[in-house]
Amino acid sequence: MSASDFLAIAPLLVLAAGATAVMLQIAFMRSVPVTAILSMVALLLAALSCVSAAAITPLQVGALLSADQFSLLFTALFCVAGAVTCGLSLDYIRHHGDEPEEYFLLIVLATLGAGVLAYANHLASLLLGLELLSVSLYALIAYPNRSLLPLEAASKYLVLSGAASATLLFGFALLYAGTGTLAFAELGEKLGQAEMGTGLLMAGSAMIFAGLAFKLSLVPFHLWTPDVYDGAPAPISGFLASVGKAAVFVALLRLFLEADLFRYYKLVQLTGLTAILSMLAGNLLALLQTNIKRMLAYSSIAHLGYLLMVFMICLDTGSRALAVEAAMFYLIAYTATTIAAFGLLTLINESQVEREQVQLQQVSGLFWRQPLLAGLMLVALLSLAGIPLTAGFIGKFYLFTAAVSGGNWVLLAALILGSAIGIYYYLRVVFYMTRGADEHKHTVTLSPGWSGSALSCLLIASILVLGIVPQTLMAYLRSIL
Numbered sequence: 001m002s003a004s005d006f007l008a009i010a011p012l013l014v015l016a017a018g019a020t021a022v023m024l025q026i027a028f029m030r031s032v033p034v035t036a037i038l039s040m041v042a043l044l045l046a047a048l049s050c051v052s053a054a055a056i057t058p059l060q061v062g063a064l065l066s067a068d069q070f071s072l073l074f075t076a077l078f079c080v081a082g083a084v085t086c087g088l089s090l091d092y093i094r095h096h097g098d099e100p101e102e103y104f105l106l107i108v109l110a111t112l113g114a115g116v117l118a119y120a121n122h123l124a125s126l127l128l129g130l131e132l133l134s135v136s137l138y139a140l141i142a143y144p145n146r147s148l149l150p151l152e153a154a155s156k157y158l159v160l161s162g163a164a165s166a167t168l169l170f171g172f173a174l175l176y177a178g179t180g181t182l183a184f185a186e187l188g189e190k191l192g193q194a195e196m197g198t199g200l201l202m203a204g205s206a207m208i209f210a211g212l213a214f215k216l217s218l219v220p221f222h223l224w225t226p227d228v229y230d231g232a233p234a235p236i237s238g239f240l241a242s243v244g245k246a247a248v249f250v251a252l253l254r255l256f257l258e259a260d261l262f263r264y265y266k267l268v269q270l271t272g273l274t275a276i277l278s279m280l281a282g283n284l285l286a287l288l289q290t291n292i293k294r295m296l297a298y299s300s301i302a303h304l305g306y307l308l309m310v311f312m313i314c315l316d317t318g319s320r321a322l323a324v325e326a327a328m329f330y331l332i333a334y335t336a337t338t339i340a341a342f343g344l345l346t347l348i349n350e351s352q353v354e355r356e357q358v359q360l361q362q363v364s365g366l367f368w369r370q371p372l373l374a375g376l377m378l379v380a381l382l383s384l385a386g387i388p389l390t391a392g393f394i395g396k397f398y399l400f401t402a403a404v405s406g407g408n409w410v411l412l413a414a415l416i417l418g419s420a421i422g423i424y425y426y427l428r429v430v431f432y433m434t435r436g437a438d439e440h441k442h443t444v445t446l447s448p449g450w451s452g453s454a455l456s457c458l459l460i461a462s463i464l465v466l467g468i469v470p471q472t473l474m475a476y477l478r479s480i481l
Helices: 003-008 010-028 032-056 069-096 101-119 123-141 148-179 184-191 198-215 225-231 234-258 265-287 292-313 317-346 371-385 391-406 409-434 450-468 471-480
Strands: 059-061 065-067
Touching (some): 003 032, 010 032, 032 069, 032 101, 069 101, 069 234, 069 450, 069 471, 101 123, 101 234, 148 198, 148 225, 198 234, 198 265, 225 292, 265 292, 265 409, 292 317, 292 391, 292 409, 371 409
């Protein structure tokens, strides 16, 4: 490998070096604040290294990784999201974990897996990144070890994710048998020349999509989502819902684009059907929830359904660039908004060590007791609902525009209907937060530290900036396509 190759993958190297440094620090000196700060520094340095790496892109690094503006943008996003998760976890994990230093190490490793997924242009690197991310999440979901609910959630995710990985590998094997390659671009070239039947290749592609759909918790592969989100620590629920899903979606989008899987109309139709089911089922099931974590879990299913619309839109080559641009903007907005939404739940500290159960009644009067945290949740919920002046509105408007340009009226109708349903249950939480503080006695005690308050302000600002002045990000996204 040349010096340019090392510079191109500098974010991944910094993350790997940071994980090693954190392991050594834990081995010689156990200290939660030191581990958290060291992890945050490693994540932020990795994000900064994306700037220097961008100067030499695009560049193919070996056979497995592709360094371009697309991969660097999302690697930087994942690193910043990981650093925010560490900051939000600092006070939380000391209340809920026994020996939580390894918790921060796992966040760095999970972010490294997400970065590998962003770089992946080969099925082998896709699998490596996916498993590094997933294995780290298995352990993170199980924190703390003094409660049964996170262990149950981690066990469910481990077993079902293992089945999904097996399905994914079988799909890889079918495609390799038919084409003799695992590289995305070469795969696209050889699919049309394959000696095996088109039906078998379609089956392999469908199995790969099914395995990745599980990781994205798309309908009908979504049944694990509410239990895992409810059992996991609140910061990890936010990390899983944002970085965990965005990284897989980025890899899936690159696979479809570079291998030109859009030539298989039935496969793309399958993604469209999955998008419609996810939009409607996710919003309808969220409507029935009184537990805010479970509501946000079902909401995340719906939002991935919105994102999956872009595959059907990409069938029209004239709308493909706009669809990919819309997906990129929506992923950035969704990541910031989801971490903000779970940020409030992270800052809710209960006296018991058991996993928090944040019911609607427990946030009653939150505006009068903790206006900063209530403001964070308000902005996040308005963004998730797609209300103007928030990042979520611009993201949905982008998708709406792309769907109109591609003439996808059925998907557009599902988007509008799902968004209308979502407004009700998002604003229901706002209604409870604005009730008088004495209207309900079973409210939670909130004690956010300085780090939580600072990150709350940062998240609010990022969502509002993306919603009010999105032109800079739009222009940048347009320039890298």
